[in-house]
Amino acid sequence: MKPLNIGMIGYGFMGRTHSNGYRQANRFFDLEYHPVLKAVCARSADKAQAFADQQGYESIETDWRQLIARDDIDAIDVCTPNNLHKEIAIAAAQAGKMVLCEKPLAMNVAEGVEMCEAIEKAGVPNMVWYNYRRVPAVALAKQLIDEGRLGKIFHYRANFLQDWTINADVPQGGAATWRLDAEAAGSGVTGDLLAHCIDTALWLNGGIQDVSAMTETFVKERVHAETGAKQAVTIDDACMFHCHFDNGSLGIFESTRYARGHKAMYTLEVNGENASLRWDLHDLHRLEYFDHSDDSIVRGWRSVHVSDGDQPYMGNWWVPGLQIGYEHTFIHQVADFLKSLESGEPVQPNFRAALETQKVCDAVLASAKERCWKDV
Ligand SMILES: NC(=O)C1=CN([C@@H]2O[C@H](COP(=O)(O)OP(=O)(O)OC[C@H]3O[C@@H](n4cnc5c(N)ncnc54)[C@H](OP(=O)(O)O)[C@@H]3O)[C@@H](O)[C@H]2O)C=CC1
Numbered sequence: 001m002k003p004l005n006i007g008m009i010g011y012g013f014m015g016r017t018h019s020n021g022y023r024q025a026n027r028f029f030d031l032e033y034h035p036v037l038k039a040v041c042a043r044s045a046d047k048a049q050a051f052a053d054q055q056g057y058e059s060i061e062t063d064w065r066q067l068i069a070r071d072d073i074d075a076i077d078v079c080t081p082n083n084l085h086k087e088i089a090i091a092a093a094q095a096g097k098m099v100l101c102e103k104p105l106a107m108n109v110a111e112g113v114e115m116c117e118a119i120e121k122a123g124v125p126n127m128v129w130y131n132y133r134r135v136p137a138v139a140l141a142k143q144l145i146d147e148g149r150l151g152k153i154f155h156y157r158a159n160f161l162q163d164w165t166i167n168a169d170v171p172q173g174g175a176a177t178w179r180l181d182a183e184a185a186g187s188g189v190t191g192d193l194l195a196h197c198i199d200t201a202l203w204l205n206g207g208i209q210d211v212s213a214m215t216e217t218f219v220k221e222r223v224h225a226e227t228g229a230k231q232a233v234t235i236d237d238a239c240m241f242h243c244h245f246d247n248g249s250l251g252i253f254e255s256t257r258y259a260r261g262h263k264a265m266y267t268l269e270v271n272g273e274n275a276s277l278r279w280d281l282h283d284l285h286r287l288e289y290f291d292h293s294d295d296s297i298v299r300g301w302r303s304v305h306v307s308d309g310d311q312p313y314m315g316n317w318w319v320p321g322l323q324i325g326y327e328h329t330f331i332h333q334v335a336d337f338l339k340s341l342e343s344g345e346p347v348q349p350n351f352r353a354a355l356e357t358q359k360v361c362d363a364v365l366a367s368a369k370e371r372c373w374k375d376v
């Protein structure tokens with residue numbers, strides 16, 4: 001097996017899921033390359049060392065430029081807040097490293113374009129971690145749509161709902177709440193949550209032509225976690241938009257962090273001429289499917305438990321009936337990345353594909369701001 005030396009930047013939520021993916025991929029998939037956890041980098045040496053000890057990294061760095069400069073690193077994994085994605089990804093590409101970058105690709109389209117240009121000029125393998133494509137039930141939805149089983153598609157709808165920012169005392173900025181600070185996150189729910197829904201939608205249903213959106217910031221001022229100063233909140237707390245897809249279908253999307261009771265409810269539904277399907281992250285191994293060609297006396301929504309070896313990714317896991325979970329989406333994404341190194345076929349979504357999602361996000365935010373339809 002060929003080693004692939006990983007330099008991870010960030011030990012937070014995604015640092016953990018990716019590290020698990022690197023450790024597990026070769027245990028379940030037959031792959032030529034195997035990731036080696038070479039180094040983890042973060043500003044806090046103590047926390048990086050504790051993470052390295054827990055996850056099995058050989059060394060730590062506290063300056064990402066030092067990590068990129070190391071000859072023993074093949075791939076840089078960017079798991080930092082969004083405002084660092086561009087600088088790190090471009091520097092890594094210029095140093096000839098492969099780049100795996102967390103979503104959203106960038107703070108905005110202008111940054112995303114620069115990143116794509118740098119990565120393509122360097123010619124290095126690259127990927128963006130839109131992991132929900134690798135939920136087996138979502139991959140099965142893609143298969144059913146591509147097989148033409150739904151026929152002409154009329155409607156696409158998706159929601160991503162959370163409730164963790166309702167309390168006005170939640171600060172913004174700092175290590176735990178950078179998502180509420182536009183300087184670090186770029187946007188609110190649009191880049192953080194709707195970006196996932198948009199990536200999946202573009203993958204399942206094709207390009208989006210134009211959008212009409214509204215956003216709201218429910219809590220107007222919050223204390224900054226580091227300075228203690230009260231500041232205006234400039235992120236979108238909630239966003240809704242509707243759109244036209246290239247294939248003639250209509251889309252409707254909603255995301256908020258103010259839906260009491262919802263922690264991470266991502267749902268999607270696609271309605272076609274012959275069939276419909278729907279999926280819910282809280283029941284992620286199930287794909288609901290309605291096929292109008294079924295015999296009318298038994299026609300109805302089927303709940304397909306996606307755990308059979310014939311279904312996407314499931315041949316690599318347990319026996320039918322035994323499900324897998326959220327963390328497996330990252331294991332699948334690592335496995336697909338490693339396979340792409342063997343085959344030379346770019347893995348998806350790469351930077352260029354993720355830029356399409358960024359374009360929709362920017363159009364959505366501009367539409368809400370200017371209160372008009374925006375072309376993507
Ligand atoms: N695909 C998905 O479903 C998900 C994607 N994400 C994305 O992943 C990214 C990271 O999110 P998450 O893991 O939740 O974030 P966390 O806040 O949990 O972790 C961020 C990490 O970045 C490190 N960091 C911050 N600044 C620097 C710096 N200048 N140099 C080196 N390291 C730095 C922090 O360590 P320190 O402070 O010590 O420097 C910390 O370890 C975001 O882009 C987010 O949008 C997040 C969740 C899910």
Ligand SMILES: O=C1CO[C@H](CO)[C@@H](O)[C@@H]1O
Pocket residue numbers: 162192193196264
């Ligand atoms: O998928 C996700 C779940 O929620 C997180 C925020 O709480 C997002 O950052 C992330 O992308």
